[in-house]
Amino acid sequence: AAAFDRWVAFVTELHEQEALLRRCLLRIANVHLAGAMARWRETSTELRSMRSKFARAAARLMRRCLVQAWLAWAEWVPHAKASRKLLAKAARALVMRTQFKAFHQWRDLTRQAVG
DSSP: OHHHHHHHHHHHHHHHHHHHHHHHHHHHHHHHHHHHHHHHHHHHHHHHHHHHHHHHHHHHHHHHHHHHHHHHHHHHHHHHHHHHHHHHHHHHHHHHHHHHHHHHHHHHHHHHHHO
16 A cells, blocks of 8 residues: 555656646746747837838828929929910011011002002
């Protein structure tokens, strides 16, 4: 009976040591998992921050491009109006010159015919 009691005590202690070992291994695994989770959370936060900064920078660049395009257009408009006026004046002068020549040719031909 003493041998059996020693064997029961040995098996009981063996089971307790196995349970203790299992808890230690689970704790080590949990520490590694917690570390990995913390690194993932940190990386995720950093990426979110970088994405936000990039979006703000892209928006700022886009606004700058739009402003530059608008300013270029606003600068071009008066030149376009002046060019249009100048072209209209040149076209009128060309029409007047052509009508003037045609009138004088008609007048000269009419004088020759009458005259």
